Amino acid sequence: MAAGAPAAGRALVIGLAGIALTALGLLVSGGAKVAFSWLVALTFWGGIALGMLFLVMIHHIFDASWSVVIRRQFEHGLASFKWLALLFLPLVASVYFAPGAVWKWMNPAYDLAQVGGSGTVGEDVLWAKKAALLNPTAFVVITVLSFGIWIWLSARLRAASFAQDADGDLKWTYRNRVTAAFGLPLAAVTLTLAIVLWVKSLDYHWFSTMYGVWYFAGCVRAALSMGVLIMVWLWVRGDYRGVLNANHFHSIGQLMFAFTVFWAYVTFSQYFLIWNANIPEETFWYNLREMNSATGFANQWKWVGMLLLFGHFFVPFFLLLSYKRKLSRTQMPWVALWIAAIFLLDLIYNIWPSKKDGNGDALPFLQLHQVWTVTAVIGVGGICVWAYLRSFPTTKLIPIRDPRIGESLTYHESSAD
Amino acid sequence: MAAQPYGLVAVFDTAPAVYHAAETVRDAGYKCWDCITPFPIHGLDRAMGLRRSKVPRISLVGGVLGFTTGMSMIWFTSAYDYPLLVGGKPYFSPMFAFPVSYELTILFTAFATIGGMFLLNRLPMHYHPVLKSDHIVRGLDDKFLVVIEARDPKFNLAATRALLEKAGGREITELEA
Numbered sequence: 016m017a018a019g020a021p022a023a024g025r026a027l028v029i030g031l032a033g034i035a036l037t038a039l040g041l042l043v044s045g046g047a048k049v050a051f052s053w054l055v056a057l058t059f060w061g062g063i064a065l066g067m068l069f070l071v072m073i074h075h076i077f078d079a080s081w082s083v084v085i086r087r088q089f090e091h092g093l094a095s096f097k098w099l100a101l102l103f104l105p106l107v108a109s110v111y112f113a114p115g116a117v118w119k120w121m122n123p124a125y126d127l128a129q130v131g132g133s134g135t136v137g138e139d140v141l142w143a144k145k146a147a148l149l150n151p152t153a154f155v156v157i158t159v160l161s162f163g164i165w166i167w168l169s170a171r172l173r174a175a176s177f178a179q180d181a182d183g184d185l186k187w188t189y190r191n192r193v194t195a196a197f198g199l200p201l202a203a204v205t206l207t208l209a210i211v212l213w214v215k216s217l218d219y220h221w222f223s224t225m226y227g228v229w230y231f232a233g234c235v236r237a238a239l240s241m242g243v244l245i246m247v248w249l250w251v252r253g254d255y256r257g258v259l260n261a262n263h264f265h266s267i268g269q270l271m272f273a274f275t276v277f278w279a280y281v282t283f284s285q286y287f288l289i290w291n292a293n294i295p296e297e298t299f300w301y302n303l304r305e306m307n308s309a310t311g312f313a314n315q316w317k318w319v320g321m322l323l324l325f326g327h328f329f330v331p332f333f334l335l336l337s338y339k340r341k342l343s344r345t346q347m348p349w350v351a352l353w354i355a356a357i358f359l360l361d362l363i364y365n366i367w368p369s370k371k372d373g374n375g376d377a378l379p380f381l382q383l384h385q386v387w388t389v390t391a392v393i394g395v396g397g398i399c400v401w402a403y404l405r406s407f408p409t410t411k412l413i414p415i416r417d418p419r420i421g422e423s424l425t426y427h428e429s430s431a432d
Numbered sequence: 433m434a435a436q437p438y439g440l441v442a443v444f445d446t447a448p449a450v451y452h453a454a455e456t457v458r459d460a461g462y463k464c465w466d467c468i469t470p471f472p473i474h475g476l477d478r479a480m481g482l483r484r485s486k487v488p489r490i491s492l493v494g495g496v497l498g499f500t501t502g503m504s505m506i507w508f509t510s511a512y513d514y515p516l517l518v519g520g521k522p523y524f525s526p527m528f529a530f531p532v533s534y535e536l537t538i539l540f541t542a543f544a545t546i547g548g549m550f551l552l553n554r555l556p557m558h559y560h561p562v563l564k565s566d567h568i569v570r571g572l573d574d575k576f577l578v579v580i581e582a583r584d585p586k587f588n589l590a591a592t593r594a595l596l597e598k599a600g601g602r603e604i605t606e607l608e609a
Binding site for chain 2: 293
């Protein structure tokens with residue numbers, strides 16, 4: 016635990032450096048492009064935090080036992096929400112100071128000819144029909160409310176869990192169960208609204224009922240991956256020796272496998288329903304990510320999409336089928352890193368093609384402006400890791416007085432070779 | 433009565449006793465033997481030196497069969513046997529064959545898992561020599577049994593009996609085949 020402080024300082028420096036570099040990008044690429052990179056970074060790290068929030072609440076609502084020893088690490092991860100809210104402020108400010116720069120529909124006078132359309136947003140019937148939700152007030156209110164709810168739920172879950180370390184009172188377990196019971200629907204609704212407003216509305220013509228579930232699946236996959244990385248890190252460092260056994264690794268590996276299939280199910284359903292109905296109001300979203308209308312040739316995004324199909328489903332699916340690999344403390348961190356990296360790519364795939372040229376075609380995937388995506392992800396990531404490491408030494412490694420801690424420490428599920 | 437018995441059965445009073453007895457029998461190199469306990473004992477499989485179940489491999493075969501059945505069935509019915517245009521779509525595309533293939537993957541995996549489990553456990557088994565033993569009733573209630581079968585290459589009536597005695601087994605009796 017002593018190693019927590021200097022590492023936290025390093026993370027903070029890396030985070031601030033990343034943010035400073037991204038700010039420098041404002042001068043090079045302009046606010047409208049850097050804002051997209053910033054949005055990618057926030058939905059990536061915010062997604063990890065949301066996934067952890069869901070995992071903690073799912074743990075409580077099912078009265079789970081095996082995950083008690085790793086729940087504490089997710090609780091530390093929840094410390095990042097208030098910083099993520101702070102880091103989101105520039106995007107909220109853009110609503111007032113540069114409407115239309117990030118989300119076109121914020122500015123009714125936005126000339127759609129710039130992106131291959133005609134008329135202005137204000138004249139667009141497809142916007143008018145959706146204006147009840149797609150307006151600056153709703154955006155700001157929902158964003159503030161969402162972060163508020165996530166911060167509040169996190170604070171409740173953390174406080175009760177940490178308090179139990181001291182007195183061992185069962186009331187904290189019951190309180191967290193109640194928090195999870197009302198927190199899960201609250202978090203589900205706010206997650207859906209947030210991702211619809213932040214990302215889906217970048218192309219506000221489009222609609223998909225799968226969108227919230229798609230983001231949820233990605234969030235939990237990334238959070239589980241982060242969980243495996245933390246478990247292996249603390250195992251190698253020695254903290255988790257004698258705490259974790261093969262069954263804990265097997266179970267979290269099984270969850271990663273289940274959510275791999277879940278992500279594929281949701282993402283395929285979204286694609287398949289649009290492919291099958293084949294109506295232009297929906298297909299344009301995928302066409303944009305497959306070919307340039309100006310030339311008729313495939314664009315770079317097609318290959319990103321293929322990479323998602325194989326890299327985000329087939330590769331992890333077959334890797335995680337193996338029982339031995341799920342127990343491997345040398346292989347699983349790579350699988351986890353891969354899944355987290357592809358989650359990032361998935362977000363880039365959903366966000367960036369909304370930046371279009373005059374023909375209405377997506378700007379290419381490989382463009383210099385993507386440098387700011389890298390710096391933003393490092394910047395926001397540094398802050399999130401710092402928040403985790405800062406929270407880490409403030410409590411016990413595991414919830415030592417949780418009523419199910421004994422069950423968790425002796426967790427045994429099946430024949431572990 | 434046949435000269436060669438089915439095997440030897442020994443009774444143990446506590447879970448730790450049978451656990452350590454299992455370790456002793458495992459280390460003595462026996463292969464055809466089993467423990468009978470009233471409830472699952474965590475870690476007993478390891479103490480017995482049991483390998484992981486082979487059922488997952490059978491499940492995988494079922495899954496692959498299910499997926500290919502789905503894909504080829506859709507191809508056969510809508511592109512080969514009776515080509516039919518639906519909604520301007522191609523005769524065959526993995527896109528619309530996928531939901532069916534996905535369902536059949538799950539269905540065949542489930543069948544293979546259940547079937548594989550039955551097969552590997554030689555179920556259904558309506559008779560087993562241990563059922564004749566007087567101890568079996570206690571073994572399903574509050575005692576713990578170790579049964580070593582005579583077909584085990586290491587089986588020797590006197591030596592095996594001595595081993596079970598050394599492991600702390602009581603009421604060691606021969607099982608009628």
